[in-house]
Amino acid sequence: MNTWITFILLSVVSLFCCQSPSESRLGEEMQETSRQGAVGATDSQKNQNPYYSRTDTSRLVLPDSTWRRVLPADVYQIARKKGTERAFTGKYWNHTGLGTYYCRACGNALFRSDAKFASDCGWPSFFEVLRKNSVTYQNDNSHGMERIEVLCGRCDGHLGHLFDDGPPPTGKRFCMNSIVLDFEQGL
Numbered sequence: 479m480n481t482w483i484t485f486i487l488l489s490v491v492s493l494f495c496c497q498s499p500s501e502s503r504l505g506e507e508m509q510e511t512s513r514q515g516a517v518g519a520t521d522s523q524k525n526q527n528p529y530y531s532r533t534d535t536s537r538l539v540l541p542d543s544t545w546r547r548v549l550p551a552d553v554y555q556i557a558r559k560k561g562t563e564r565a566f567t568g569k570y571w572n573h574t575g576l577g578t579y580y581c582r583a584c585g586n587a588l589f590r591s592d593a594k595f596a597s598d599c600g601w602p603s604f605f606e607v608l609r610k611n612s613v614t615y616q617n618d619n620s621h622g623m624e625r626i627e628v629l630c631g632r633c634d635g636h637l638g639h640l641f642d643d644g645p646p647p648t649g650k651r652f653c654m655n656s657i658v659l660d661f662e663q664g665l
Contacts, residue, residue: 526548527548527549527583528548529544529548529583529584529633530583530584530585531584531585532580532585532587532662534585535586535611535632536632537632537633538584538632538633538634539634540633542558545557545558545583546558549583552657553582553583553657553658556636556655556657556658557581557582557583557630557633557635557636557637557658558583558635558636559636560620560627560636561636561655562638562655563601563655563656563657564600565599565600565601566600567600568600568601568602568655568656568657569656569657570602570654570656570659570661571600571601571602571656572596573594573602573656573661574591575591575661575663576591576592576663576664577590577591577661577662577663577664578590578591578608578661578662578664579591579594579602579604579654579659579660579661580659580660580661580662581630581632581633581635581637581658581659581660582657582658582659582660583630583633583635583658584630584632584633584635585632585660586612586630586631586632586633587608587609587612588607588608588612588613588630588637588654588659589604589606589607589608589612589652589654590608593605593606593607593608595644595645597644597651597653599651599653601638601653601654601655601656602653602654602656602659603644603651603652603653603654604651604652604654605644605645605646605647605648605649605650605651605652606648606650606652607652611631612630612631613628613629613630613631613637613652614628614629614630614631614634615627615628615629615640616629618639625639625640625641626639626640626641627639627640628640628652628654630658635658636655636658637652637654637655637658637659638652638653638654638655639653640652640653641653
């Protein structure tokens with residue numbers, strides 16, 4: 479019995495350590511999006527965002543008010559406010575399709591599916607980026623942890639974090655939030 483109580487307490491504590499108060503407010507909305515099974519931004523969402531492009535690689539520097547207007551609330555919360563979706567709720571955490579993953583905020587190419595691996599952490603994980611400038615990095619000392627934040631190389635949107643516990647050949651684990659990724663099938 480004590481083992482179960484300890485397990486439950488550790489599980490609850492780990493959930494609270496991984497989320498800030500602002501992240502948990504949108505938790506139900508993001509879970510509903512995941513339950514609906516949406517894969518990537520819809521055409522109407524992309525058309526409402528004039529900055530979304532899969533071919534333009536120029537840097538995007540836009541005010542927060544513009545991002546708030548053109549992004550869905552759940553994408554805005556993660557990409558611009560550095561939120562985190564709950565583990566095992568994102569549409570891509572166990573996705574196995576062949577293709578390319580893009581930034582859902584701006585369309586920048588980020589990862590190929592052949593660099594994705596099952597890390598069992600609850601978020602989609604990759605061992606390398608598609609190209610050198612696909613992402614940028616920033617130190618993140620929030621929540622009492624020392625981590626490396628991964629940002630979109632085009633729009634500086636928060637994607638997730640980088641860890642040194644991935645598989646060969648890089649030994650890296652790019653732990654990303656599904657909600658800020660688009661996927662296009664085919665290599």
